[in-house]
Amino acid sequence: MSNYIVEFSKKVQTALNNLPVNEITKSLNLLEAVYERDGRIYVFGNGGSLALATHWVSDFNKTVFSHHLDDHSRRFQAIRLPTTEEELTAWANDIGFDQVFAGPLQNYLHDSDIVIAISSSGASTNVIEAVKLAKKNKIPVIGISGFDGGKLHELADAKILVRTLKGEYGVVESVHGAILHLMTNYFKDYFNHLWTINQKKKKKGRRSF
Amino acid sequence: MIVVRAPLRISFVGGGTDLPDFYRRYTGRVLSTTVDKYIYVVVNKTPLIPKISARYKISETVDRPDQLQHTRIKAALLDLKLKKGIEIASFGDLPAKTGLGSSSSFSVALLMALNALQGKKIKSFEAAESSCRLEIDLVGEPIGKQDQYAATFGGINIFEFKRDDSVNIIPVYLDYKIRLEFENHLLVFFTGITRDASSVLKEQKVNINKKMFTLKQMADSVFEFKTLLESGNFKEMGKMLHQGWLRKKSLASKISSGFIDQLYKAGINNGAWGGKIHGAGGGGCISFLTPVDKKNAIRQAVKKVAKSHKLSGFKEVPIRFVQSGAEIIFNSER
Numbered sequence: 001m002s003n004y005i006v007e008f009s010k011k012v013q014t015a016l017n018n019l020p021v022n023e024i025t026k027s028l029n030l031l032e033a034v035y036e037r038d039g040r041i042y043v044f045g046n047g048g049s050l051a052l053a054t055h056w057v058s059d060f061n062k063t064v065f066s067h068h069l070d071d072h073s074r075r076f077q078a079i080r081l082p083t084t085e086e087e088l089t090a091w092a093n094d095i096g097f098d099q100v101f102a103g104p105l106q107n108y109l110h111d112s113d114i115v116i117a118i119s120s121s122g123a124s125t126n127v128i129e130a131v132k133l134a135k136k137n138k139i140p141v142i143g144i145s146g147f148d149g150g151k152l153h154e155l156a157d158a159k160i161l162v163r164t165l166k167g168e169y170g171v172v173e174s175v176h177g178a179i180l181h182l183m184t185n186y187f188k189d190y191f192n193h194l195w196t197i198n199q200k201k202k203k204k205g206r207r208s209f
Numbered sequence: 210m211i212v213v214r215a216p217l218r219i220s221f222v223g224g225g226t227d228l229p230d231f232y233r234r235y236t237g238r239v240l241s242t243t244v245d246k247y248i249y250v251v252v253n254k255t256p257l258i259p260k261i262s263a264r265y266k267i268s269e270t271v272d273r274p275d276q277l278q279h280t281r282i283k284a285a286l287l288d289l290k291l292k293k294g295i296e297i298a299s300f301g302d303l304p305a306k307t308g309l310g311s312s313s314s315f316s317v318a319l320l321m322a323l324n325a326l327q328g329k330k331i332k333s334f335e336a337a338e339s340s341c342r343l344e345i346d347l348v349g350e351p352i353g354k355q356d357q358y359a360a361t362f363g364g365i366n367i368f369e370f371k372r373d374d375s376v377n378i379i380p381v382y383l384d385y386k387i388r389l390e391f392e393n394h395l396l397v398f399f400t401g402i403t404r405d406a407s408s409v410l411k412e413q414k415v416n417i418n419k420k421m422f423t424l425k426q427m428a429d430s431v432f433e434f435k436t437l438l439e440s441g442n443f444k445e446m447g448k449m450l451h452q453g454w455l456r457k458k459s460l461a462s463k464i465s466s467g468f469i470d471q472l473y474k475a476g477i478n479n480g481a482w483g484g485k486i487h488g489a490g491g492g493g494c495i496s497f498l499t500p501v502d503k504k505n506a507i508r509q510a511v512k513k514v515a516k517s518h519k520l521s522g523f524k525e526v527p528i529r530f531v532q533s534g535a536e537i538i539f540n541s542e543r
Contacts, residue, residue, distance in 0.1 A: 022382065037536050038538075111537035111538070112537065
């Protein structure tokens with residue numbers, strides 16, 4: 001039994017050791033840019049990836065400014081698509097499963113927004129449909145994929161690929177979870193740091209950022 | 210109606226090597242960052258008013274684009290074959306001609322807005338290249354290409370200008386700690402003097418043959434600056450700026466002046482590691498890289514110099530670096 005546990009953790013460790021650092025950095029900069037222009041972030045995926053998307057949205061929206069909520073009237077606006085199960089089933093039943101993300105995305109999409117697409121295979125048709133819609137509108141796409149990256153890796157502007165053997169869903173999704181938490185932590189630490197600097201400036205009577 | 214916002218930029222090293230007379234012989238390189246000061250361009254269709262209206266420092270209303278005084282708007286409308294029923298207005302966080310690339314930020318925003326008005330969204334290379342074409346080829350400005358690229362892409366980048374006219378972008382990735390430290394070590398002042406980049410650049414262009422060696426040094430120093438920046442070595446970066454200042458001054462007589470020299474000396478004498486005058490020179494903005502505890506002394510010293518020259522427009526410009534490039538921030542045509 002212990003071998004099995006060690007084997008699994010080794011796979012996760014290998015994937016963690018090979019994180020695409022530059023692409024994650026690029027994603028963080030894209031997210032900072034969307035904050036600067038007060039745009040919105042749409043995130044989606046199937047199954048476990050949808051669960052990751054939902055988990056991330058709740059963390060990201062709630063905790064990034066949690067240090068000093070009252071001092072930040074502008075906050076991130078992350079939205080999981082579709083926003084309700086009712087919409088999900090309505091789009092799937094009435095239009096088709098390949099439109100469950102692209103359909104709601106079209107409702108919301110503005111030029112100042114950004115998309116995070118999560119797919120372990122990088123090949124899910126409904127994810128790709130929504131990514132194509134974003135690309136058509138010149139909206140930046142952060143693609144979080146696994147295995148060989150698939151079509152999502154090809155289309156994304158920031159290509160976060162957790163490269164593994166095909167079918168390693170557990171490994172890929174575990175590492176995706178870590179990357180998403182990294183994004184939340186980064187902005188939480190950043191805005192907390194900035195707040196501290198601004199407090200010092202206020203004390204000295206200088207104009208804050 | 211469409212509103213496009215494009216950031217201004219501060220370039221640190223390599224300015225001048227983005228001119229074709231240089232980069233057609235040797236790869237030009239510039240390291241710059243976009244800042245939280247923006248140019249806004251608003252365009253609107255007026256189907257019931259068959260005129261062209263342009264509102265900037267002045268207001269023009271004409272029947273045909275070729276009657277406009279504003280060279281960039283005129284050239285863009287003629288090129289895009291937009292004949293009438295359109296109004297264009299621009300707004301800026303800072304005055305024009307401050308050396309922070311505002312005219313190119315305007316061009317990028319204008320072209321993104323006019324294209325979007327016709328249902329075509331342009332971004333990244335297409336937006337940057339068409340802005341270069343507008344300013345350099347159609348209007349005939351003797352300027353380089355760094356500003357159009359900086360305004361389009363946003364963030365801290367090295368732009369490489371290749372012999373074949375292509376541009377390579379190398380992003381400089383910094384985490385927030387170094388970025389905030391960098392901001393904290395930087396002081397930027399608007400001199401209160403505005404000047405046209407063209408007059409300085411025309412002289413610089415003529416001088417390019419004589420100055421090839423200096424320009425090569427400037428282009429090559431970009432990677433060293435990047436390495437220092439990535440490790441947060443602001444002192445050495447400041448010293449590099451000082452070297453760059455000395456080199457840039459040797460390029461054209463109009464880059465500096467008695468007043469600018471005095472300002473610069475005031476900064477250095479009060480503890481700044483180095484500094485530079487922004488844009489083509491002759492006025493605009495001046496900035497210093499400095500130890501944090503010397504900032505107040507420098508502020509007081511440069512203000513004194515400005516006062517002695519009766520420059521009421523002289524003021525500190527608080528800036529933050531931004532990641533965003535030119536973006537459509539409102540589009541009612543969607």
